[in-house]
Amino acid sequence: MKLYLGLDSSTQSLTAIVLEVNGTDARVVFDASLSFDEAFPQYGTDHGVLPSASAAHDGADVRDGGEAFSSPTMWADALEAMLTRVSASGLDINRIAAISGSAQQHGSVYLNGDAERMLSHLDPAQPLASQIPAILSRRVAPIWLDSSTSSECAEITAAVGGAAILAQRTGSRAFERFTGPQIRKFATLDPTGYAATARIHLVSSYLASLLVGADAPVDPGDASGANLMDLATGHWWDAAVDATAPRLADRLPAILPSWSVAGTLSLYWQARVGLPPARVIAWSGDNPCSLIGVGLVREGRVAVSLGTSDTIFGLMKEPRVDPSGTGHVFAAPTGEYMGLTCFSNGSLARERVQDAYGFTWTDFSRALEITPAGNQGRVMIPWFEPEITPAVAEPRVHRYRLSPDDAAANVRAVVEAQQMSIAAHAQWMSVTIDTIHATGGAAANKEILQVMADVFGAEVYRSTVSNSAALGAALRAWHGDTLAEGTPLPWSTIVAIAEPNVASRISPNAARHAVYRELLPIYEACEAHALGRGPDPTAALERFASRA
Numbered sequence: 001m002k003l004y005l006g007l008d009s010s011t012q013s014l015t016a017i018v019l020e021v022n023g024t025d026a027r028v029v030f031d032a033s034l035s036f037d038e039a040f041p042q043y044g045t046d047h048g049v050l051p052s053a054s055a056a057h058d059g060a061d062v063r064d065g066g067e068a069f070s071s072p073t074m075w076a077d078a079l080e081a082m083l084t085r086v087s088a089s090g091l092d093i094n095r096i097a098a099i100s101g102s103a104q105q106h107g108s109v110y111l112n113g114d115a116e117r118m119l120s121h122l123d124p125a126q127p128l129a130s131q132i133p134a135i136l137s138r139r140v141a142p143i144w145l146d147s148s149t150s151s152e153c154a155e156i157t158a159a160v161g162g163a164a165i166l167a168q169r170t171g172s173r174a175f176e177r178f179t180g181p182q183i184r185k186f187a188t189l190d191p192t193g194y195a196a197t198a199r200i201h202l203v204s205s206y207l208a209s210l211l212v213g214a215d216a217p218v219d220p221g222d223a224s225g226a227n228l229m230d231l232a233t234g235h236w237w238d239a240a241v242d243a244t245a246p247r248l249a250d251r252l253p254a255i256l257p258s259w260s261v262a263g264t265l266s267l268y269w270q271a272r273v274g275l276p277p278a279r280v281i282a283w284s285g286d287n288p289c290s291l292i293g294v295g296l297v298r299e300g301r302v303a304v305s306l307g308t309s310d311t312i313f314g315l316m317k318e319p320r321v322d323p324s325g326t327g328h329v330f331a332a333p334t335g336e337y338m339g340l341t342c343f344s345n346g347s348l349a350r351e352r353v354q355d356a357y358g359f360t361w362t363d364f365s366r367a368l369e370i371t372p373a374g375n376q377g378r379v380m381i382p383w384f385e386p387e388i389t390p391a392v393a394e395p396r397v398h399r400y401r402l403s404p405d406d407a408a409a410n411v412r413a414v415v416e417a418q419q420m421s422i423a424a425h426a427q428w429m430s431v432t433i434d435t436i437h438a439t440g441g442a443a444a445n446k447e448i449l450q451v452m453a454d455v456f457g458a459e460v461y462r463s464t465v466s467n468s469a470a471l472g473a474a475l476r477a478w479h480g481d482t483l484a485e486g487t488p489l490p491w492s493t494i495v496a497i498a499e500p501n502v503a504s505r506i507s508p509n510a511a512r513h514a515v516y517r518e519l520l521p522i523y524e525a526c527e528a529h530a531l532g533r534g535p536d537p538t539a540a541l542e543r544f545a546s547r548a
């Protein structure tokens with residue numbers, strides 16, 4: 001029985017999952033996590049992010065705030081610590097056939113001209129981290145929490161002919177955290193550091209390079225978080241590359257399909273931790289890996305994550321792009337595409353309503369039980385915090401026909417608003433959603449999931465997967481290995497382990513779904529009004545309430 005290792009280097013931690021595969025059955029036999037802050041206090045990170053004073057050192061810039069950096073050396077340290085743990089786990093590690101990985105998207109790692117040679121000659125007598133500073137042309141890596149590149153976004157957008165063209169070609173308009181604008185900022189502010197850079201890796205391809213001891217490719221899934229890849233061809237898009245930084249094409253890794261064998265686990269690891277010469281399958285970003293880890297390998301199935309923020313993502317057969325510019329299209333590890341839209345007022349907004357009335361989650365659920373679908377035409381637009389979708393910089397909560405004194409109606413209003421907003425802002429994906437895998441903390445709440453089922457008219461399942469990105473990476477290792485062996489398994493078999501429990505199914509109620517079908521366009525009118533883009537929808541809500 002073969003073993004497959006999946007790693008996930010996220011913002012705050014490194015997770016490893018080992019799968020044992022018997023024919024077409026897989027089970028998790030190892031699952032461990034290392035928190036960067038706790039395991040590596042010497043780097044001084046807070047939630048995985050370097051303190052700004054140390055980051056401002058050599059090359060990094062604190063020009064206008066909003067910077068967020070992490071440490072490529074710390075990630076290497078964590079990789080060694082985790083592989084040491086896997087090696088000492090008591091598993092028969094010689095059965096590890098393939099390894100793949102997931103990494104936080106958008107972050108970039110800058111390597112100098114010596115890196116490629118040095119990576120192939122790492123010294124197994126020395127810790128990996130001690131050999132990293134010599135290969136870096138920039139000590140720190142900007143990560144996705146960085147929001148300091150607005151002017152670079154504007155410059156790149158203008159140079160390629162506008163936001164619509166950039167979104168159409170790369171899957172997203174320019175976003176501050178995306179890799180291209182981050183590279184432009186470095187090239188502009190530290191031309192010497194940029195000149196000393198031979199290769200710019202994403203976090204995923206950097207860590208894969210450390211495993212194979214060579215320059216690893218980037219996969220189309222993670223490359224689509226750069227504002228640099230042509231989604232339709234899966235190659236770097238010259239116009240964006242040229243608009244971003246001088247001679248950038250020479251510095252970017254090759255883009256190869258997600259299932260490519262990037263190499264073999266290098267002699268360094270074989271000697272240092274005793275792991276076998278396993279295949280290393282190209283790494284990808286955490287969102288593409290989660291798509292696999294949650295089991296979303298057909299169009300019509302989506303995941304809705306109800307965490308700190310709320311996110312919807314799912315597979316798309318075609319690269320359809322969000323005309324409003326808030327959603328993202330990434331390449332999917334299956335060779336297809338995925339759409340993703342993020343809402344910042346998720347659990348946070350639910351908690352604000354909960355706190356306002358001194359409710360427990362049980363009280364909150366009870367309020368949903370005693371109020372009718374459609375809330376008698378009482379609507380909330382719950383922008384307690386700045387919102388990503390739609391873009392709202394100045395937070396404000398809007399209420400239509402809704403008194404702040406009516407606790408139960410406010411609970412229903414926040415939950416209905418969130419679900420209708422997710423449904424409305426997922427329409428650009430043009431996917432008929434029949435099944436939703438609900439994840440995140442609030443997926444524990446059955447009454448919230450019932451509203452979700454009724455708004456979408458879809459079956460909702462509570463996903464049982466906790467580390468979806470690491471699991472997705474392990475499943476991708478398995479898939480890549482079967483392909484390399486010439487005995488490929490279909491994705492539906494590979495992801496069977498992620499199939500949610502049928503006992504958790506929540507079915508939509510046809511009458512309530514009809515109510516929401518009628519309410520949705522009026523909700524959209526409320527949102528347009530709150531954005532200052534449309535007339536007051538109160539009369540429409542009154543008509544809705546009198547019919548209901």
Ligand code: ADP
Pocket residue numbers: 306307308309347348350351361439440441442443444445448
């Ligand atoms: P993160 O995005 O930080 O990983 P989680 O997915 O762990 O967040 O979700 C945590 C949130 O889940 C909490 O902040 C809380 O608001 C919410 N939560 C937990 N239990 C319930 C419940 N029964 N009903 C609604 N929300 C809940």
Ligand code: XUL
Pocket residue numbers: 011103104105106144177225285286287
């Ligand atoms: C996606 C995004 C985050 C990172 C880190 O665009 O910025 O989800 O991938 O998790």
